[in-house]
Amino acid sequence: MEKIEHIGIAVRNIEIAKSIYTKLLSCKAYKTEEVEEEGVLTAFFLVGQTKIELLESKKEGSAIARFIEKRGEGIHHIAFEVDDIYNEMKRLKKEGFVLLNDTPKKGADNKLICFIHPKSANGVLIELCQEIK
Numbered sequence: 001m002e003k004i005e006h007i008g009i010a011v012r013n014i015e016i017a018k019s020i021y022t023k024l025l026s027c028k029a030y031k032t033e034e035v036e037e038e039g040v041l042t043a044f045f046l047v048g049q050t051k052i053e054l055l056e057s058k059k060e061g062s063a064i065a066r067f068i069e070k071r072g073e074g075i076h077h078i079a080f081e082v083d084d085i086y087n088e089m090k091r092l093k094k095e096g097f098v099l100l101n102d103t104p105k106k107g108a109d110n111k112l113i114c115f116i117h118p119k120s121a122n123g124v125l126i127e128l129c130q131e132i133k
Contacts, residue, residue: 001088005081005129006044006051006109010067010074014056017073018043021052029054035108040064042108053079053108077115079127085112088128092116104130 011017018029022045029043039059045052055076057065067076082088085104093099098117107113107129116126 001080001082001128003081004050005079005111005127006053007075008053008055008077008079008127010064010071010076011054011056012068012073014041014043014054017054017056021045021054025052031109033108034058035106037105038062038064038107040108044109051109077125077127079113079129082128082130085114085128085130089114092128097121104128106132 009017014032018032022028025045025047027045027047029045032041032043034041039057039062041056041058043054045054055064057068059065064076089099089104098120100115100117104112104114107127110132111129112132113130114128116128118125
């Protein structure tokens with residue numbers, strides 16, 4: 001794993017959250033993108049070399065909708081950048097981690113992604129991200 005790529009924050013209303021984070025971070029979101037497969041609208045802020053990703057559910061029953069129902073708004077996941085997501089998934093499986101998908105899928109911000117189940121990572125949802133070349 002190379003670095004923390006981004007921290008994902010679940011929000012009820014992305015426009016309100018963008019306003020809050022624009023004031024907090026003294027910068028505007030550089031990108032807003034809908035990821036239909038995940039049923040979310042995302043907005044990204046760049047802080048130094050780390051990104052903050054806001055996630056609003058656009059589909060009833062999506063992972064973000066369920067998260068907010070259960071826990072409310074807040075930190076949803078931590079994403080790590082990897083050079084080779086396929087090898088990293090294989091390595092983590094060998095180490096006993098439970099992956100939420102068997103193959104990487106396309107995520108926001110031009111990334112291939114895979115999630116590690118929170119039960120195998122001390123209650124934290126971990127995302128692996130690799131830039132799509």
